[in-house]
Amino acid sequence: MALRCLLVDDSARFLQAAKALLEREGLVVDIASTVPDALRRAGAFRPDVVLIDIDLGDQSGFDLARRLDEHRFDDRDDTNGPGIIMVSTHQREDFEELIADSPALGFLAKSALCAGAVHELLLGAPGQS
Template identity: 55%
Template sequence: MSMRCLLVDDSIRFLEAARRLLERDGIPVVGVALSGAEALVRAAELTPDLVLVDLDLDGESGFDVAAELARRASCAIVLISTHALEDFEELIADSPARGFLTKSALSARAIRELLGGDGETPAT
């Protein structure tokens, strides 16, 4: 199974860098979104296997976006941030996300390890 990815972040610069990094390492990025509303539209259109969601989307809560994605889409959700896990550990544990990665640790390998080794998302 492939791991088609949607990136959600309010920084175009980060989106471009993350896309290059992930695609170079074998994770196709099928789309990007700059806001929660755009993420919901893109997820419905593109049906990604994985959505990476920044915790802080220019005033929007990535936790709220992740919760809405979980209600509407059948995909794995991973939260990302420049902040450390310890800053949001309880909120992350209570979210529908499969896990969390700092942006500095973002890589295809880290994603695959977080999702269970092979990166495949479970059938729902």
């Protein structure tokens, strides 16, 4: 079964490009551009992983990560909810403490985004970009 991924970013251009890339690499992708939209889509789509842009315009990707971490699906086999990965055009070092204090499994630079990198982070493999 293909990995279900919810991609959250306030850039429509990035959403479309990243969605196309990840789908070519075998992921099933849904997209959202705001926190309320992401919360609605997460409930309906039930993703395995959520990729969240750190800077969602006037909204915080970290706030969304915390809210999703608290979200549980009633009929899922696991009770942990979706894995969360923060993404940004900025360097990991710029947000090191915030990432460590968040429920995110890790961080990916947008330039390194690919299905393989997502799988590595979900499996807890070293080498976070």
